[in-house]
Amino acid sequence: MTSRKSVGEDEPTMEDDDAFVYVFDRRESDVPEVKIPTGGLFSFVEFKKRVQAALNISPSTKFIIATTDREEIRSDDTWDIIDKGDTLYVLNDLRQELCAPAQERVNYLPHYDTIVKGGMYEYYASEGQNPLPYAFAELIDNSLAATANNVGHRKIEIRLYLDDGNPRNCGIYVIDNGKGMTPRQLNNWAIYRLSKFIRKDQRGKVIVDGSIGEDSIYQPDAPRSLNSDISYFGVGGKQAVFFIGNSTRMITRPRGSQDVHELTISKEEFEMKEKNHEAIYSGFIRNRKPGDISHLPFEDEVLVKLVEEETSRDSFTMVAIQGINSDHITYLKQRLKDWTRQLAHIYHFYIHGPNGNVKPDETSGRIPSPFKNIDIQIQMYSKGQTHPKVIDLRDIDDDMQTLYVRNSASTFEFKAVVEGSMKVEGILRYHPFMYDRETYPSDMNDPRIIADPEDDHGYAISETPARGRRPIFECYWNGRLIPYTLIEDFEWCGSPKKMKTLPIECYNRISGVLWTDDKFQVSTNKLTFIDLEMKLRDKQTTYSRIINGQEKRTSIEKEFTNWIKECHEQLDKQIHFSGFQGKITRPDL
Amino acid sequence: MTSRKSVGEDEPTMEDDDAFVYVFDRRESDVPEVKIPTGGLFSFVEFKKRVQAALNISPSTKFIIATTDREEIRSDDTWDIIDKGDTLYVLNDLRQELCAPAQERVNYLPHYDTIVKGGMYEYYASEGQNPLPYAFAELIDNSLAATANNVGHRKIEIRLYLDDGNPRNCGIYVIDNGKGMTPRQLNNWAIYRLSKFIRKDQRGKVIVDGSIGEDSIYQPDAPRSLNSDISYFGVGGKQAVFFIGNSTRMITRPRGSQDVHELTISKEEFEMKEKNHEAIYSGFIRNRKPGDISHLPFEDEVLVKLVEEETSRDSFTMVAIQGINSDHITYLKQRLKDWTRQLAHIYHFYIHGPNGNVKPDETSGRIPSPFKNIDIQIQMYSKGQTHPKVIDLRDIDDDMQTLYVRNSASTFEFKAVVEGSMKVEGILRYHPFMYDRETYPSDMNDPRIIADPEDDHGYAISETPARGRRPIFECYWNGRLIPYTLIEDFEWCGSPKKMKTLPIECYNRISGVLWTDDKFQVSTNKLTFIDLEMKLRDKQTTYSRIINGQEKRTSIEKEFTNWIKECHEQLDKQIHFSGFQGKITRPDL
Ligand SMILES: Nc1ncnc2c1ncn2[C@@H]1O[C@H](COP(=O)(O)OP(=O)(O)OP(=O)(O)O)[C@@H](O)[C@H]1O
Ligand SMILES: Nc1ncnc2c1ncn2[C@@H]1O[C@H](COP(=O)(O)OP(=O)(O)OP(=O)(O)O)[C@@H](O)[C@H]1O
Ligand SMILES: [Mg+2]
Ligand SMILES: [Mg+2]
Incomplete structure (x- = not known):
């Protein structure tokens, strides 16, 4: 063929x-x-x-x-x-001058490493973190976008089969019950850099605005920018799958369709095509009925099982990744708790809703938010065991955001308006001092944090303030964490230059979150914001406090100063040993 | 055609x-x-x-x-x-089941945004820095590699014509006197992701090892890894030119050749080819004699002038970028001093040699190092003026490295060996306290650094230690700075957990540099190391002090402690006002 x-x-x-x-x-x-x-x-x-x-x-x-x-x-x-x-x-002569110019045809088709190595050096480890969770995040992003308009609940499963000696049965499967893809959309999926903004509709016209056309997700007023619109550059999925493994089979059934569509791209296939001088970027989509396993070798037990499951699924997309990098296998198995916690952190507000993972008793009686419909589930299969170890991201309660949310005693909401129309929502949380210790949650995942030395009585003797060297703000884009961008503080909430009546430590007891939508730019790997900090620091940017959804007119600095003072006075329970007078030894005791 | x-x-x-x-x-x-x-x-x-x-x-x-x-x-x-x-x-029926699978041909040629937007979101601004200098750096990298084997001096010019109302005369030209490119090499230049490691030689065989074949640069023993071998991923130049502008003409004359070869790729051309359903990744190389301007419109005055100059050049490569982004134009003109200083910092050791930009008197009498042959020159042309403003990077003496080198009173060289064979060279510098102030150079470019408040007498009253929150180490890869990777410290040189006899401030008076070759990986935009910090922190990694090129056997911790103690005792000139007793007002004065 x-x-x-x-x-x-x-x-x-x-x-x-x-x-x-x-x-x-x-x-x-x-x-x-x-x-x-x-x-x-x-x-x-x-x-x-x-x-x-x-x-x-x-x-x-x-x-x-x-x-x-x-x-x-x-x-x-x-x-x-x-x-x-x-x-x-x-x-006439090899070294003669060119008496007239000569045009030479050249072709410069991008090398297939564009796809295969796309993610390789982009998901760089920073500060000793393993970037693998961020590759998974790209696939979850795609599933969130695909399920955005689901009528019923939104389910995203990550199934890991990493425990089998047989490489055919070693794979990672990301499955969602979203809208699926038509053959044309599946074809478009494979086109590197074909973002939704330049995609053509069926009649060859460019859909200029992402908000119209078949790919539209239109939720402009989503609180905390939880709009599920996290597809942007046309590279994320491809970069992710080739960071994770070296072969990917996309299997999808579009909403309302009889048929399942399947497309495989793999490093091996690219290499073979190159060797045989075949067209590098050509392939076949297999259109077939759900559950049809006729093309699968008998030995691909896991895949066969999953394809057989199709008959019980409505529209869906399954990203089946094989040839998993062996370092990844070790990490995924040994550090299951860590990386699922990281994912819970990234998608915290999608999973728990705009207020985050508040303590259960506080929510009782409330109407469940629509966000409670997003299930993100990790299933780790082990050889010889029928049932996988299942982790629902929603059940994780020690991710950093949960710690921030639950260990705070007061919050301060605000809004920034940049260039007149770009909105950033923000919240500050106060983590008070309680009798003998700071309650600021410590980030056990951050290798930069070194445990404070303790004195003989178990009291911290370090002088590092509560949040240490950590910047105040974590930043979310369209509702998901952009992990490498942290913002130290703003002028109105940083430690004051001149001492105020308030102890300086109080300023180190605040954590914060910022939420933006895609009016702010992120890098293609979604690891950093490009312009957020610069724009927020712009002199034109205005800040105002929000109380019960209402904007306060008072200056934010004043509001903040009052708030933090109140926090200190009412929440910090401090026993202060002041004026050390020398040691008294009491041999009589 | x-x-x-x-x-x-x-x-x-x-x-x-x-x-x-x-x-x-x-x-x-x-x-x-x-x-x-x-x-x-x-x-x-x-x-x-x-x-x-x-x-x-x-x-x-x-x-x-x-x-x-x-x-x-x-x-x-x-x-x-x-x-x-x-x-x-x-x-038979639109909704019937597919009675048998059907294979559908698809093509998924990467979209041309792969090239055009390649750099767009990769050169992200971090910490408020403008990443434009890093785009220039990619072009300088290429020129360094191309001139590595030059017999005579190595000249890299960046000519900026930004001051003309006529967009045809607005452009940036990076010209080097390196080995140039044959038509095939020029063709390969345009192929995205075709790194030197997978390039084919003329007979279609892959050159597996970058160190053989026509592209070879083999300088294994270069001190400080100054090996000029800075071409790696097959994307740098393309990302850079499309970050800077939207059209690029490569003009090159390979060593020993009669002919000049010219290839243009531009956003406009891609768009036109797409519109006309033409092959996106096809084009023409124009082969012609040097100085032949027959293809250039008369109005392209600057380009015509530069092409006419070709007759006086031997082998060369000129990267001619047009359609310069207007924000860039403003920045380049207004912040000339800043960005040239940044380039001087990035290429500090290429420009000044392995010891860096030591004070002139210290070098007098020495044999000039071979590195003194690298000229990197910026020429800023202004309308109506015949002569450009010229800045030789070598003449810049206020880049951070120069400040570190010149404001240090003692150095401590060391070596790290990672995984048995990967070598990292390192140096620490001591910046002593002098009477009333720290001499640690302050980084005026770093927006994180806020000037210390001063008391009425102009003395710094801040408690921030000399290097503030700055990490100790900057890191160089194959001799050039990787700007976003900074390493805080190592166990043996960080502030000790338990107080020692030495005042803690001394540990904040050291700056440092690390040099590695390409055994360590960097991200494709060369902004971050991928694995350096992780590998350096590995328990297996061994450190040893180097004195006069000789490795010392004593433990590095001990050597370091002795050195810093010595530094403090001999170099810090401290006047310490201790035991503040209250203010005395003398109305009699
Ligand atoms: N799970 C899915 N369900 C439905 N469609 C999907 C799914 N995953 C990917 N797609 C489609 O494939 C396209 C390409 O995905 P990919 O992640 O590579 O890029 P992107 O999401 O468009 O942009 P980004 O680079 O921001 O991730 C998506 O835009 C979407 O149309
Ligand atoms: N100034 C130059 N002189 C000679 N050859 C050059 C020059 N600039 C680029 N080339 C050739 O073009 C190739 C592609 O350059 P490009 O910068 O795009 O990628 P690269 O240097 O191979 O890899 P990297 O992504 O690390 O920069 C180079 O490998 C080199 O062979
Ligand atoms: Mg995506
Ligand atoms: Mg390069």
């Missing part, structure tokens, strides 16, 4: 019969090139004759043939260098 | 005469698809007849034609949806 010529916007396979080269006669003239067929040629002498004939060169005239790099072609050996479609000169 | 079919590893232009669709008869059979030509068809009815004939369907038999997304094709209007090469079904 691969011998059949591919069509459309892709490169053809090369066929010998229509091979040719372009030859410029540059002995002394400015004539256009001639296209000389090279099919059926077996020696340089034959080729030279064809050139002579094509350029009308008399048999007695001396001339040389050379590449555009001025390498002379003079024998079968040197003739071997020439590829189909190459450009050659006919010259 | 564009109507001619392109060849080789790229996509063809689409021609109407060989248009066809694939049709699967899926009424009840498992038969293979038929390829049905659609050339010369003007209505759906005609097409339907062809399908009937091709599938041997009798005129009385009812059937429907549908897309693989189950949209019925039943009229000229719906027929319009179909593209050449599409796959269609013949069915």
Whole structure:
């Protein structure tokens, strides 16, 4: 099948019969090139004759043939260098000047490493963190977008089969019950950098605005920018799957459809196509009925089982990744608790709603928020056990956001308006001092945090303030954490330059969160904001406190100062040993 | 010319005469698809007849034609949806089950935004820094690699023409006198992700090891890893030029050649090719003699002048960027001093040699190091002035490294060995306290650094230690700075947990540099190391002090402690006002 010529916007396979080269006669003239067929040629002498004939060169005239790099072609050996479609000169002398310019056709199709290594060096480990959870996040992002308009509940499963000696049964499967993809959408999925903003609809017109057309998610007033609109650059999914493994099968059934569509891209396949001089970026989507396993080898037990499950699913998408990098396998198995906690942190507000993971008793009696419908579930399968270990991200209650939410005694909500129309929501939380210790949650995942030394009585003797060197703000974009961007503070909430009546430590007892939508830019790997901090620090940016949804007119600095003072006075329970007077030894006790 | 079919590893232009669709008869059979030509068809009815004939369907038999997304094709209007090469079904019923699978051809050529937006979101601003200097750095990297084997001096010029109302004369030109590129190398330059490691030599064999073949730079023993080997991923130059502008002309003359080769890639051209359904990744290299301006419009004054200069140049490469982003123009003009200083910092050791920019008197009498041969020059042209403002990076003496080098009173060299064979060189510098102030250089470029408040007498009253929150180490990769990776400290040189005899401030008076070669990985934009910190913190990593090139056997911790003690005792000139007793007002003065 691969011998059949591919069509459309892709490169053809090369066929010998229509091979040719372009030859410029540059002995002394400015004539256009001639296209000389090279099919059926077996020696340089034959080729030279064809050139002579094509350029009308008399048999007695001396001339040389050379590449555009001025390498002379003079024998079968040197003739071997020439590829189909190459450009050659006919010259009097190898070192003569080019009497007229010569245009040479070149092709510069991106190498397939664009896809295969796309994520490789982008998901860099920073501060010793393993970036693998962020690759999973890209797939969860896609599933959140796909399920945004679900009528019923939204389910995202990550199934890990990492425990089998048989590599065919070692894989990671991300499954959602979202809207799925039509064959055209599945095709578009594979096109690197084809973002939703430049995608064409079925009639070939560009959908200029992402908010119209089939891919639309339109939830402009979502609190905390929880709009599920987290597809942006057209690279995330591809980068992620090739960071995780080296082969991916996308299986999808669009809403309302009878059919399942399946497309595989893999490093191995790219390599094979390159070797066989086949079109690199061509492939086949398999359209079939749900549950049809006729194309799967019997040995692919896990995949067969999952495909059989299709009949019980409505619309869905399954990203099946194989060839998992072995370091990843070790990490995923050994650090299950850590990376699921990180995911719970990234999607905290999607999972728990705009107020975050408040203590259960506080919510009782409330109407469950619509966000409670998002289930993100990790299933870790072990060999020999029928039931996987299941972790629902919603059940995790020691992710950093949960700690911040639950260990705070007062909050301060505010809003920033940037350039007149871009809105940032924000919250500050006060973590009071309680009798003998700070209650500011410590980030056990951050390798920068070194445990404070303790004195003989178990009291911290360090002078590091509650949040230590940690910046105040974590930042969420369209509702999900952008992990590497942290914002230290703002002018109105940082430690004051001049001492105030308030002890300086109080300023170190606040944590904070910022939420923006996609009016602010993030890097393609969604690890950093590009312009958030700069824009927030702009002199034109205005801040105001929000109380019960209402904007207060008073200056934010004043509001904040009052709030933090109140926090200190009412919440900090401090026993302060002041004025150390020297040691008294009481041998009488 | 564009109507001619392109060849080789790229996509063809689409021609109407060989248009066809694939049709699967899926009424009840498992038969293979038929390829049905659609050339010369003007209505759906005609097409339907062809399908009937091709599938041997009798005129009385009812059937429907549908897309693989189950949209019925039943009229000229719906027929319009179909593209050449599409796959269609013949069915009994639009909603019937697929009785057998059907393979559908798809192409997923990366979108040209892969190239055009490659750098867009990668060069993200971090901490409020403008990343533009890092884009220039990618071009300087390429020029350093290209000039690595120059016999004579190595010259890299960045010429900026930003002051002309005429956009044709607004451009940035990076010119080096390196080895240039052959047409094939110029073609390879344009191929996204074609790194030197997977490039093919002229006979189509992959050059597996970067250290052999035409691109080789082999300087394994370069001190401070100053090996000029800074080409790695096959993306840097392309990302950089499209970050800076939207059109780039590469003009190059390979060493020893008569000819100049020229290739342009631009956003506009990509858009045009897309619009005209032409092959996106095809183009022409113009081969011509040096100084030949016949292809340039008369109005392109600057470019014409530069091309005319070619006759006086030997081998060279010129990267000519136009369509400069207007924010960049403002920044480049207004912040000339800042960004040139940043470049001087990035290439500090290339410009000044392994010891850095030591004070002139200290070097007098020494043999000039070979590195003194690298000239990196910025030329800023202004309208109406014949002579540009010229800045030689070597003349800059207020870049951070120069400040560190010149404001230190003692150094401590060391070496780390990671995983048995990967070597990291390092140096620590002591910046003593002098009478009334710390001499630790302050980083005026770092927006995080807030000037210390001063008391009435101009003395710093802040308690921030000398280096403040800054980490100790900056890190260089193959001799150039990787700007976003900073390493706080190591166990043996950080502030001790338990107080020692030494005042704690001393530990804040050290700056440091680490140098590695490409055994350590960096991200594709060369802004961060991937694994350096993790590997350095590994328990297996060994550190040893280097004195006069010799490795000391004593434990590094001990060596360091002795050194810093010595520094403090001999170099810190401290006047310490201790035991504040209250204010005395002397009205008598
Ligand atoms: N689980 C899914 N369900 C439905 N469609 C999906 C799913 N995953 C991906 N897609 C489709 O494939 C496209 C490409 O996904 P990919 O993650 O590679 O890029 P993106 O989401 O468009 O942009 P980004 O780079 O921001 O992730 C998506 O825009 C979406 O249309
Ligand atoms: N100034 C130059 N002189 C000669 N060759 C050059 C020059 N600039 C680029 N090239 C060639 O073009 C290739 C591609 O350059 P590009 O910067 O895009 O990627 P790279 O340098 O290979 O990898 P990286 O992504 O690390 O920069 C280089 O490897 C080199 O062979
Ligand atoms: Mg995505
Ligand atoms: Mg480069």
